[in-house]
Amino acid sequence: MKKLLLATAVAVLGTGAYAQDVVRIGTEGAYEPYNYIDQATGELTGYEIELGKELCKRAELNCEFVQNAWDSIIPNLQSGNYDAIMAGMSITEERQKVIDFSQNYIPPASSAYLALSADVNTGEGAVIAAQTGTIQAGYVAESGATLLEFASPDETVAAVKNGEADAVFADKDYLAPFAKDSNGELVLLPNEVQIGGGIGIGLRKSDTALKDKFNAAIQSMKDDGSVNTMIKKWFGEDSVVF
Amino acid sequence: MAGPLPMFDFCADPSTLPWYSWLACYLTTGTHFNFYGSFVTVLLLLAVTAPVALAFGFLGATAARSPVAPVSLLGRGYIVAVRGVPDIVYFMFFVIALDQGIEWFKHLFVCADLSQPVWNGNEFSVCSAAKVPLATSAAIWHKAYAFALAVFTFAIVFGAFAANVIYGAMQAVPRAQLETAEAYGMTQGQVFRRVLVPQMWIYALPGLSNLWLILIKATPLLFLLGIQDIVYWARELGSAKTSGNNPYPHGDWRVYYFLALLVFYLVFTRVSEIALSRLTARFSRGQATRAGEDMRKVVAQ
Structure with a gap:
């Protein structure tokens, strides 16, 4: 008691x-x-x-x-x-x-690819940038493409701009402003993915x-x-x- | 800390400004004041860490030379254990372990209910009274605590390297010097204080100056400890800013910020080199080294 x-x-x-x-x-x-x-x-x-x-x-x-x-x-x-x-x-x-x-x-929101042109391959043989430890990084690793990981999100976009990666894979809401600001230099690819x-x-x-x-x-x-x-x-x- | 923002009245709508006003506004944003403030953080960290690390190194080296086996083992163990483990491991795990250790110790005294396990799988939980600092403490205390942990961790890591350098320097002092002191009837303690320590600095200085320069450049590890240093802010400020939510949109400007850091580090290392060469001259005086001998000859002529 x-x-x-x-x-x-x-x-x-x-x-x-x-x-x-x-x-x-x-x-x-x-x-x-x-x-x-x-x-x-x-x-x-x-x-x-x-x-x-x-x-x-x-x-x-x-x-x-x-x-x-x-x-x-x-x-x-x-x-x-x-x-x-x-x-x-x-x-x-x-x-x-x-x-x-x-x-x-x-x-659950869309993840999207951002690349320098609309006809970039994102599957087998492509080099795709993503932030370490994100669901997008996990997805890329399983997609057959080569995963290029970065510690912070802005580095993943920079990697595409300087040609290190073919495309970056991240939340569409994060990538969309970059495409909008780039005067057509960067484009969102149509193949969006729902994950998570x-x-x-x-x-x-x-x-x-x-x-x-x-x-x-x-x-x-x-x-x-x-x-x-x-x-x-x-x-x-x-x-x-x- | 930056006072009322924006700094100037004309900064209300930056997109309409000529470039020089735009730049004046841009360089006085809150993020930039955080950047400027982080230089103070880094300098303060170096100013506190260097003497603490040197003390750790001195103690480590003295312990390693001790004739008492357990003390010697402790000193050698410290040097080997820290030197053999990558820095990043210390900064990721040692700090968390230290932080948990402190809270666990406090919890033994202040928590009413000790029946719950503190470590549960990967989780660590103590009662709220045992938190260090308390969750209710002002943000400044959380920062001060993180800073203290950072200083301690840096001191442990760099102390081990310094210990190895000082240990080697102590061995390098000519045996004849020590024997002469013994022949004068000095005790081991007196030999250590009056002959060994004053003479070993000149041998330790090149190694210690290396460590100092490495320490200056190691501060980005601070971000792992939740402290935003100059490299963090340079990266944050330099990363591309899109137009939607940012009043000062720009492309990837990291290169400019890192150039600014480069200048800072170069100036800082140059100043350090000048100071160290003066120290070398000071410590060479009257030493049984080449430099000391040259000095003696100049005076004798």
């Missing part, structure tokens, strides 16, 4: 402390428009930053974004340096073996309380349509919504 009382006391105290806690959210800060550094202010901004702030408001959490390199973004979550990942991370089976995901806050289960918040497997809170907040934003408004604001009017 005493033990039970003690356990209850600890549980109550535990949740009490939890409510005031700061939830730290890790992000890459290099994947426009998902998460990137605002050129004018030098602060983190993007769809995920705005969404994260709104989700935390709805879940009554005190959140803070921290920047972390993509390479070590999962180990640092597991190690407790932050409590959640919002970094354009697609929900995949492989990642679900090591971390948990909230429900998706971006529906959408993008969700990465969480430690043990952190089920936080997962429930985020899930409820995401659901409420899906229910009132505000998540769609935000997606259209950042990704354009004709993007895929819920």
Whole structure:
């Protein structure tokens, strides 16, 4: 009985402390428009930053974004340096073996190839650039093309421009602005691919309380349509919504 | 840190500006102030890390020379273990292990419920009171903690190399010098302090100056520790910016930013070389080396 009382006391105290806690959210800060550094202010901004702030408001959490390199973004979550990942991370089976995901806050979106001309081969024998540890890199590796990996997304685009790679394979929403700005130098190829289960918040497997809170907040934003408004604001009017 | 942005009133709509105003606005954006600030971070890191690493090296070398077997083994073990492992492994895993170790230790004292396993598969979790720094701490403390971890990790890695250099330098001091000191009746401690250490610096200096120059260039490893250094910002600022969300769109400008870094590193290494050559002259005075002998002859003439 005493033990039970003690356990209850600890549980109550535990949740009490939890409510005031700061939830730290890790992000890459290099994947426009998902998460990137605002050129004018030098602060983190993007769809995920705005969404994260709104989700935390709805879940009554005190959140803070921290920047972390993509390479070590999962180990640092597991190690407790932050409590959640919002970094354009697609929900995949492989990642679900090591971390948990909230429900998706971006529906499964298209991945696309960006190349110097529209008739570039992307299959057998082609050299395709992709960011290390992304679903796109995994896809290229299995497609028969030669995978050329880079640590950051902008290097993958640079590799195509300087001829190191035949094409870059990434989220279409990331690549589209490059094609638009290039005056026809870079083109998106028509063969788009749907991979992954959408993008969700990465969480430690043990952190089920936080997962429930985020899930409820995401659901409420899906229910009132505000998540769609935000997606259209950042990704354009004709993007895929819920 | 950059004050109210934009810096100048005319920066409100950069796309309409002539190139010189555009550039003035561009170079005073928040991201650029972060870039300028990162130079201070790097210089501060070097200023703190170098003496700490030197202390580690000195202790490591002294321990390795110790006649007491366990101490000697500890010193040699430290040198071999760190020198044999790639830096990146230290920066990826040692820091995480150190961070977890600190939190685990704190958790033993401050957590009410110790029944839950701390390590669960790949996950590490302690109660929120045992977090270092606390999740509620201001961002500045998180930065300071990351910085301290960085200094410590750099010091461990470079300390091992410095230990090897100093160890070799201690061996290079002519045996005759030490024997003479012993013949005067000095104790082992006195020989060490009065004869060995003052004479070994001149032998250690070339190796240590190499390490210093390598350390200057090793700061990009900081980004692995969550600290944004000059190379990170050069890459971030130089990477192509598309027009949609960025007020100052541009192509791939990394080459210009890296050129700026190149100038910085060249100036910095040149200044270091001048300082080191003065140190060499200072340490050569009265030494039983070629340079010391030459100095003595000049004075004698």
